[in-house]
Amino acid sequence: MQTLFPFPASAVLFPGLFRVGFRVRNAAFCAKIFTFATMKLTFLGTGTSQGVPVIGCRCRVCTSADRRDHRLRTSAMVETGDVRLVIDAGPDFRYQMLRTGVRHIDGILLTHEHKDHIGGLDDVRAFNFVDYPPTVHRVEIYASARTAACVRKDFDYAFAQDKYRGVPEILLHEIDVERPFTVGGVEILPVSGHHSERFTVTGYRIGRLAYLTDFKTIEDVEVEKLRGVEVLVVNALRFAEHYSHFNVAEALSLIRRVGPREAWLTHMSHDIGLQAETERMLPPGVHMAYDTLEIEIEE
Numbered sequence: 540m541q542t543l544f545p546f547p548a549s550a551v552l553f554p555g556l557f558r559v560g561f562r563v564r565n566a567a568f569c570a571k572i573f574t575f576a577t578m579k580l581t582f583l584g585t586g587t588s589q590g591v592p593v594i595g596c597r598c599r600v601c602t603s604a605d606r607r608d609h610r611l612r613t614s615a616m617v618e619t620g621d622v623r624l625v626i627d628a629g630p631d632f633r634y635q636m637l638r639t640g641v642r643h644i645d646g647i648l649l650t651h652e653h654k655d656h657i658g659g660l661d662d663v664r665a666f667n668f669v670d671y672p673p674t675v676h677r678v679e680i681y682a683s684a685r686t687a688a689c690v691r692k693d694f695d696y697a698f699a700q701d702k703y704r705g706v707p708e709i710l711l712h713e714i715d716v717e718r719p720f721t722v723g724g725v726e727i728l729p730v731s732g733h734h735s736e737r738f739t740v741t742g743y744r745i746g747r748l749a750y751l752t753d754f755k756t757i758e759d760v761e762v763e764k765l766r767g768v769e770v771l772v773v774n775a776l777r778f779a780e781h782y783s784h785f786n787v788a789e790a791l792s793l794i795r796r797v798g799p800r801e802a803w804l805t806h807m808s809h810d811i812g813l814q815a816e817t818e819r820m821l822p823p824g825v826h827m828a829y830d831t832l833e834i835e836i837e838e
Contacts, residue, residue: 578619578836580748580770582828583635586610587776587784587808588655590631600809607814607829611635612655613752613806615772616644617745619838622723624648626743626750632659638831642669646722649682650752651740652689660694660707667708677708681720681727683741687713716741730764732757735783744768747836749799752806755783762796770836771799772828774806787811794825803828 584590591610592601600608612629616639623641626648644666650656663678670676682690690711691698697707714720716729730742732754742751747769751757754774765771775790784806785793794802802825811817811827818827 576620576838578617578746578748578838580750580772580834580836581616581618581639582803582805582830582832583614583616583625583639584611584629584631585805585807585828585830585832586612587806588612588653589808591807591809593809596809598809600811600813603813605814607827609830610807611830612658613774614656615750615805616641617748617750619725619745620723622646622725624722624725624727624745626650627656627752628659628663629655630658633662633665636662636665642666643676644678646679646681648727648743649680649686649690650742651683651734651738652686653734653738653753656753657686657690657693660690660709661697663709664705664707675708677710679710679712679722681712681714681722683716683729683739684713685739686741687711714741728764730757730761732761738783746838748772749797751793753783754785754793755781755789757793762793765797765799768797769800770834771797771802772805773802775804775811776806777808777810778812779810791822791825800824801826801834803832803834 590612591608611631614627614629614635617624622645624646625644627650628647666678667675697709714729716731719726719728725745728744730744730751732740732742733756734740734753735755740753742749744764749765749768750772752774771794773790773793774785775787776784778787780786790804805828814827814829
């Protein structure tokens with residue numbers, strides 16, 4: 540059951556529930572309005588490396604009129620207190636930021652070095668100069684050693700001794716994936732996995748939220764880091780097996796192991812089917828995310 544709720548999205552949250560915009564899930568259980576701190580998760584993109592629609596494809600999903608079937612490359616924004624974090628900055632980063640209307644970010648967390656996750660980093664330049672003159676805001680980026688090395692290689696001009704005017708002003712932090720770190724006082728716990736036998740990938744736990752994308756395998760010790768999360772975001776490329784991404788069955792298996800209150804699938808290809816049809820096939824508490832979806836989480 541879904542009920543409209545006529546208050547600003549950031550003002551209130553019902554305990555134990557998630558709200559999407561003004562839309563409340565299971566509102567029949569709510570008899571009273573409570574106010575307290577919330578974290579907001581915004582899905583900036585929920586598609587795979589090609590996005591959806593795929594260039595040249597005329598399948599039912601790629602030609603769908605349902606905007607939920609239109610997926611930019613996977614990325615998310617997490618806002619908690621005064622801290623705003625973006626997870627991954629792929630080729631659609633510029634448009635994703637324009638669509639949110641934000642003027643500053645406190646950090647970008649990178650999951651791995653593939654282009655659909657780092658290809659838009661040059662566009663952090665806009666955040667550098669939003670208050671220029673006189674202020675130049677360096678954008679802080681957090682990544683594993685392997686991913687950081689790739690960023691330095693692919694965007695070498697941003698790290699040159701003698702930079703030309705207008706290059707991105709980046710402060711790149713190499714994180715220890717075995718230890719938590721903080722951004723603006725917010726503690727972030729890295730969660731490691733494998734994208735394939737060749738590539739590692741880093742997910743992130745922020746309070747009661749955990750965000751994993753491009754995982755294919757995860758060790759038990761890393762699953763333990765996810766215990767107690769309220770919301771789990773996990774990649775699910777399609778129903779068929781894939782050599783380097785969870786399929787739907789593998790994502791559901793991890794969700795059962797972790798036991799979150801709600802789970803959201805992301806990094807989906809056109810092969811997963813239409814949102815309106817596939818959503819109905821998922822177990823209770825598991826949903827397909829879609830671009831621009833906002834979720835509020837009690838902290």
